[in-house]
């Protein structure tokens with residue numbers, strides 16, 4: 081078996097009475113590109129938020145390289161309200177819900193469905209600031225430029241990263257002044273600046289035309305090779321998903337309804353039903 | 364490339380600062396020291412530091428705090444108590460109704476630093492519970508803190524420390540500043556400018572460092588900052604502590620400048636004055652805070668004074684009386700806020716290098732235009 085990078089075990093996220101993610105288990109292995117798909121409101125972004133510490137899942141565990149990083153079971157008020165399954169399975173495990181920055185430190189970086197670049201900063205500063213988490217300097221050595229060697233190294237690495245991503249031409253422009261597609265690229269570059277082992281992309285091709293989407297797919301494959309990252313992405317563009325992913329997980333109403341290689345998923349009747357249902361609603 | 368640019372920028376800034384200091388020295392040598400110009404300059408510099416330290420938190424970290432007067436109060440008292448000579452503490456001239464319990468005296472500079480540290484300690488303690496919550500709570504908590512601390516400092520029970528509600532005086536003030544290793548008095552305005560200038564320079568260096576960028580990331584988008592590995596609590600706490608440290612030092616400078624200090628003067632109105640300076644200057648601009656501070660102090664204490672004199676009549680109407688100044692002042696502020704919604708400087712900084720570049724570019728410009736034709 082290949083090395084396991086990320087494993088969700090029975091992740092359930094319940095908001096009040098709404099179960100947004102229901103008993104979701106999935107695996108991502110080293111070097112794979114895995115897609116998480118599903119109709120609008122299926123719970124994909126919520127699943128990301130459970131992995132990255134934005135939300136504290138109501139039940140279940142997240143492991144990263146076979147080490148549990150998030151763990152919870154229904155307790156307190158949720159003990160009574162809980163509507164999901166496996167309520168007792170993790171009761172004896174220690175509750176773990178680190179803040180997002182701790183998760184990023186461990187090597188999981190993400191992008192956002194609605195781009196969240198730092199708007200007062202230039203392209204260069206956006207990436208440079210993402211290098212702060214691994215900086216060894218403290219606030220004193222940083223202020224008084226005692227650690228200027230590290231600062232210089234961070235700047236060089238940033239310039240290199242931007243060059244590799246073909247963004248160096250825009251280095252001194254405000255991040256938010258870039259065209260939409262490039263902002264998405266920059267957000268990926270910023271996530272890469274944290275030196276992740278796993279990259280979570282939330283709808284990287286949103287708002288792109290077919291040609292841009294195709295380019296993005298090739299770009300994601302390049303990133304995987306160049307930086308040795310494993311990728312889990314949420315996407316609605318089916319051509320992108322089918323062409324570039326190794327594994328696909330499909331969720332609907334928070335529940336896993338299918339998973340496997342693109343060919344398997346494409347042929348699965350439940351997937352077709354789930355998507356057809358959405359098309360009917362839209363029409 | 365950018366590093367070279369930065370070096371030039373630093374060089375120009377240093378030259379600018381040197382020129383400013385020389386101007387101050389010349390002014391202090393030529394104009395009588397009782398001139399109102401000097402009190403405006405001194406108070407302006409002190410308020411600059413207070414405003415810049417508030418800007419570090421409100422403008423650069425995006426944390427809205429209203430505790431400035433409280434931290435300045437702590438700094439002012441710590442400084443006054445620490446530098447008061449022991450003989451005065453023991454006599455009845457200041458501590459009339461209490462026996463002062465601080466039986467020692469420290470030098471001017473160490474006391475100033477300790478004043479900052481004590482203010483920082485309070486910030487640390489307030490931050491522990493409050494900065495874990497949503498940002499809005501900080502404003503409420505700090506406002507409450509400033510009110511409570513003012514009441515506590517006037518409280519009878521700790522009178523042996525703070526002299527209760529009575530004034531503190533006869534501590535080391537601006538007339539006690541001397542040139543190092545001598546008894547020659549140091550020009551007082553110059554002294555305030557140097558201390559405030561050093562503090563502001565340190566804040567500026569912090570803002571331009573990796574930590575400063577992390578602060579700005581939190582201000583721009585907290586969720587993105589946290590997702591990129593920037594610990595929110597840790598960085599907010601740092602910014603709050605450092606901001607309060609410098610607020611404490613500005614309080615110490617204020618007590619030096621005033622010769623007397625009393626807790627009742629550090630009202631919430633003082634915090635609002637400083638907040639106003641920050642907003643007028645530009646939230647997120649250090650030079651804006653400094654410009655705003657000098658303009659504010661000059662208008663408030665000098666240029667608009669004539670409006671309060673009822674002997675001046677306009678069109679025979681006797682509208683000028685004490686308090687009219689405040690009306691005009693409010694109107695000016697409203698105009699500024701209306702027409703410069705981002706303050707005088709916005710988020711930009713004054714750059715001497717940019718000015719020099721612009722002047723240089725002006726000369727060859729006609730040639731370029733001709734060529735274009």
Ligand SMILES: Nc1ncnc2c1ncn2[C@@H]1O[C@H](COP(=O)(O)OP(=O)(O)OP(=O)(O)O)[C@@H](O)[C@H]1O
Pocket residue numbers: 095098100118119120121122123124125126127193
């Ligand atoms: N903080 C929250 N509080 C309450 N309900 C929430 C919260 N976050 C998400 N939800 C609900 O969870 C469900 C799943 O939302 P989510 O954003 O994960 O969907 P998604 O699969 O990412 O959809 P899309 O494709 O539109 O991005 C939705 O019904 C949403 O209303």
Ligand SMILES: [Mg+2]
Pocket residue numbers: 124125126193
């Ligand atoms: Mg989503």
